[in-house]
Amino acid sequence: MKSCWKCGASTPDTYRYCLGCGSDIDAGPAQQSDPMLGRVLVDKYKLVSVIGSGAMGTIYKAEQLALGKEIVIKLLHRHLLGDPELSQRFQREARAASRLNHPNCVQIIDFGQIDNGSLYIAMEYIPGEDLADLLEREFPLDHRRLIHIAKQVCLALDEAHANGVLHRDLKPENVMLTDRRNEPDFVKVVDFGIAKLDESNPNSTRKFRTRTGIVCGTPEYMSPEQARGKDLDARSDIYALGIALYHLSTDRLPFDAPSPIEIVTKHLGEDPVPPRELRADLPEALERLILTMMAKDRDQRPGSAMDVYAELERIDRELALERRAQAAA
DSSP: OEEOTTTOOEEOTTOSBOTTTOOBGGGSHHHHHOTTTTOEETTTEEEEEEEEEOSSEEEEEEEETTTTEEEEEEEEOGGGGGOHHHHHHHHHHHHHHHTOOOTTBOOEEEEEEOTTSOEEEEEEOOOSEEHHHHHHHHOSOOHHHHHHHHHHHHHHHHHHHHTTOOOSOOOGGGEEEEEETTEEEEEEEOOTTHHHHHTTOTTOTTEEEETTEEEESOGGGOOHHHHTTOOOOHHHHHHHHHHHHHHHHHSSOSSOOSSHHHHHHHHHHOOOOOHHHHOTTSOHHHHHHHHHHTOSSGGGSOSSHHHHHHHHHHHHHHHHHHHHHHHHO
């Protein structure tokens, strides 16, 4: 999905005109003013349109000229090039993410530096929408559909963790849904390692100070250990997935407040409202799993993404049996 530059309405990627106000999205101000549009990078990638922009850089839809294929280019802002630590970290994280070889992980095609010194990552283009868009459009989600999506996220995380890569910013906006060979709700997890890059960015909009120092990430999905600035492992991503499942199950964040520090304080010391109090038809086993994934003490969480996958598979089998029994009654 893309947002209209004029009214902000969400519109499918394949549409040129906004469903809300009828404006030509592809001819919006960002498209007209960006001097990089039309440029060919390293004789291989032509920048076609702007997808979005942030503190780290600008995201473009591009064409891989040799293949005539749509891809995505993330181009870091040039003013960040003065920080050698950020440049080195960018290359380390891009190299690590490029090792991920799983259908549910977005594929990194290439990374490097263009003639003006800017760093780029080229990756596959995913037509479709993210989980946040789906939640806004279709809540409540069917339980088995939610489990189907969550299991694929677990597979992507397992691939990343096996290669020593943590996501660090897992949230619905970073889980894309597309159709693959007539398989709906096929998951592609994006932005592995990008949050670690943002730690070195002095202009990051996702940094905030806590009593233990400066941390970087999305407060609503941040594990207690990440908020404390501790070393992270796979269980931090599992916590974030638990928060996402809570959100997708109830259409409500477990911890919300006006400021990042207030949200983080709730992660550290407040228990969430049990999901079934917000959505009574949620299976008890799924509620238990979500709350276990959200345990404050990471030793109390599932130890790996595949542990979560196995429990989701068990819950899904039980739901399938229940529905068959109801249909036969």
